[in-house]
Amino acid sequence: MSDEEQRLVAAAQHGDIESFNALVQLYEGRVYNLCYRMIGDADGAADTTQEAFFAAYRHLQRFRGGSFRSWVLRIATNACYDVLRARKRRPVVSLDAVGSSDDESSPLQIADSGETPDEFAQRRELARAIQHGLALLPEDQRAALILSDIEGYSYDEIAEVTDTNLGTVKSRISRGRLRLREILRQGELLPLRYRHEGDGAGAPTEGRDG
Numbered sequence: 001m002s003d004e005e006q007r008l009v010a011a012a013q014h015g016d017i018e019s020f021n022a023l024v025q026l027y028e029g030r031v032y033n034l035c036y037r038m039i040g041d042a043d044g045a046a047d048t049t050q051e052a053f054f055a056a057y058r059h060l061q062r063f064r065g066g067s068f069r070s071w072v073l074r075i076a077t078n079a080c081y082d083v084l085r086a087r088k089r090r091p092v093v094s095l096d097a098v099g100s101s102d103d104e105s106s107p108l109q110i111a112d113s114g115e116t117p118d119e120f121a122q123r124r125e126l127a128r129a130i131q132h133g134l135a136l137l138p139e140d141q142r143a144a145l146i147l148s149d150i151e152g153y154s155y156d157e158i159a160e161v162t163d164t165n166l167g168t169v170k171s172r173i174s175r176g177r178l179r180l181r182e183i184l185r186q187g188e189l190l191p192l193r194y195r196h197e198g199d200g201a202g203a204p205t206e207g208r209d210g
Contacts, residue, residue: 001065001066001067001068005023005026005068007019008020008022008023009023009060009063009068012057012060013060013061013063020057020060023068023072024053026069027068027069027072027073028049028053030069030073030151031049031052031053031072031073031076032045032046032049033150033151034073034076034077034080034143034146034147034151035048035049035052035076035079035080037131037134037142037146037150038077038080038083038084038139038142038143038146039080039083039084040131040134040135044083048076048079048080048083049076051079052072052075052076052079053072055075055079056071056072056075059075066160067157067160070157070160070161073147073161074160074161074162074163077143077161077162080139080143081139084139129184130180130184133180133183133184134146134180136179136183137176137179137180137183138176140162140172141172141173141175141176141179142176143162143172144158144162144169144172144173144176145172145173145176145177145180147161147162148169148173149173149177155169155170155173158173
């Protein structure tokens with residue numbers, strides 16, 4: 001934790017709302033991206049992001065140092081699990097709908113100035129296919145894969161976020177990658193240009209080993 005982050009956390013723990021708001025501004029993008037990938041829709045991700053920060057504020061006195069980012073991401077991950085469990089009890093979105101909309105708030109739909117319109121469309125199609133595949137993974141594998149291969153966190157930080165040991169993290173990521181590739185290929189969800197590019201076709205970029 002940086003000196004500035006430590007200062008903000010300490011001030012927030014003493015009731016300084018502005019300091020906590022500064023922490024929110026630092027990490028709301030990361031938390032939202034995680035929630036979006038876990039839940040699969042923008043409104044649900046926004047609501048869950050807000051709830052995660054509310055929970056972090058309510059329980060701020062329990063934070064005892066270490067990485068505030070990892071701590072708030074753990075809260076967000078658990079909030080996502082709650083949302084997904086609630087959906088299983090009372091489904092409100094079909095799996096066919098997850099990741100299939102043209103929602104412009106998807107984290108992977110930001111235009112690159114070096115892309116042609118066709119390349120941008122193809123990247124959006126790939127992003128939708130990956131999102132659909134992620135929705136079919138077990139929740140623990142989904143979280144580990146998002147944190148590693150999409151958000152780029154190290155294995156050590158993922159272990160901290162998910163409150164598991166390093167071996168479990170590596171196992172979840174390995175199984176998740178394999179399962180995601182199978183889903184994308186068997187369901188022919190991949191855009192044509194990505195279907196014959198080797199064994200890694202369709203999988204997100206691999207994260208860093210901590």
